[in-house]
Amino acid sequence: xxxxxxxxxxxxxxxxxxxxxxxxxxxxxxxxxxxxxxxxxxxxxxxxxxxxxxxxxxxxxxxxxxxxxxxxxxxxxxxxxxxxxxxxxxxxxxxxxxxxxxxxxxxxxxxxxxxxxxxxxxxxxx
Numbered sequence: 001x002x003x004x005x006x007x008x009x010x011x012x013x014x015x016x017x018x019x020x021x022x023x024x025x026x027x028x029x030x031x032x033x034x035x036x037x038x039x040x041x042x043x044x045x046x047x048x049x050x051x052x053x054x055x056x057x058x059x060x061x062x063x064x065x066x067x068x069x070x071x072x073x074x075x076x077x078x079x080x081x082x083x084x085x086x087x088x089x090x091x092x093x094x095x096x097x098x099x100x101x102x103x104x105x106x107x108x109x110x111x112x113x114x115x116x117x118x119x120x121x122x123x124x125x126x
Contacts, residue, residue, distance in 0.1 A: 026123045030086040035079040035116040044113050051109045052084050058102035061093035062086055
């Protein structure tokens with residue numbers, strides 16, 4: 001009995017395709033970088049950070065989110081201090097995010113506090 005079970009298990013393992021050879025699934029990353037106005041107070045900048053960080057709880061299309069401040073020692077940030085990375089399963093998720101009322105409300109929070117913004121979207125293997 002043990003021998004038959006072992007042979008059956010080995011046969012099933014060999015018949016199952018290896019997933020390591022499968023190409024990685026792609027996700028869509030939406031990167032937003034800000035250079036804030038000199039007049040923006042630390043409290044106002046924190047208000048922007050908190051508002052952006054609250055979007056994943058309000059918009060289901062967001063599957064991952066992270067943010068941070070520039071810590072590069074190269075001196076090439078051109079005054080950009082904050083980055084936000086929003087991840088979507090697909091372009092439909094990004095479109096839902098861009099049209100969502102919570103995103104519109106967020107834009108109202110940040111629009112008068114930023115001097116410059118860079119938005120960069122790319123497909124990433126995951």
